[in-house]
Amino acid sequence: MSRIGAPREGGVAAAVRRRTPHAGFRPAAWAAERGLTAGQLRAAAILAGGAVGALARAGVAEVLPADTGEWPWRTFIVNQLGALLLAWLATELAEMVVPTRFWRPLLGTGFCGALTTFSAFQVETIQIARHDRPGLAALYAVVSIAVGMSCAVAGSVYARRRAYG
């Protein structure tokens, strides 16, 4: 995660005047008033985001049917949406706004991390291959990664377009 969070090099990012995120609510100040350390606030944010992300993914799985050996849309959709959202968010939070100890752990590490899954992606790929469809299994793997990378690029580009015009 350290690489994602690192501000991009280059003059453009440095030249942008950083906005203060969500001016009304100051999580760090709120936590400090209640005696929470920065680490505790971060852990709480990850726990909260992780719970909501896992529930969102389980909700999508509840709605979308899954036939073992078929294209797993339930996983594909959450993984791609999560990659798009995390790329946009990580870029916004690292480059456009003042870094905080709250929003990134809550939405990035917590929500996007829990919404998306690597383990189900792997098991599904093996399950498809075991259903005598090695071609579809390979396609699922390659398309997931190719579209995932495209989403990561699109999310980052969108964040910078919006900021730099």
Add this chain to the structure above:
Amino acid sequence: MIDALPWIGVGALGALGALGRFTLDGAVSARWPSDFPFGTLAVNLSGGAALGALTGLGVGGDALLMLGTGFLGGYTTFSTWMVEAQRLGEDGEWRLMWLNLTVPMVAGLAATGLGWIVGAGLT
């Protein structure tokens, strides 16, 4: 009405999985500092092996919902993997980018398959 207990389990275990991912990623990254995201790889390979084992064991129903979708879904991540690979490309680290796209996939299938075989062997 949907039974609420498994869903509470999904939320609680998903939260713990996410915190576990953050903790292991941080520990691995601190122990082996590198441009290559070994922390995320360690999380994803161990989580893949664990879900492979659950599948091999034939775990299903609410137990799979809570442990697989909840805990291991919260623990492993696709979004971080993709964005880390994209950042490597953005930094001109093309070799590392391609390594980070291929190695986790190949090693992930191997780890998951191994977990599956171990799980199936235990039943």
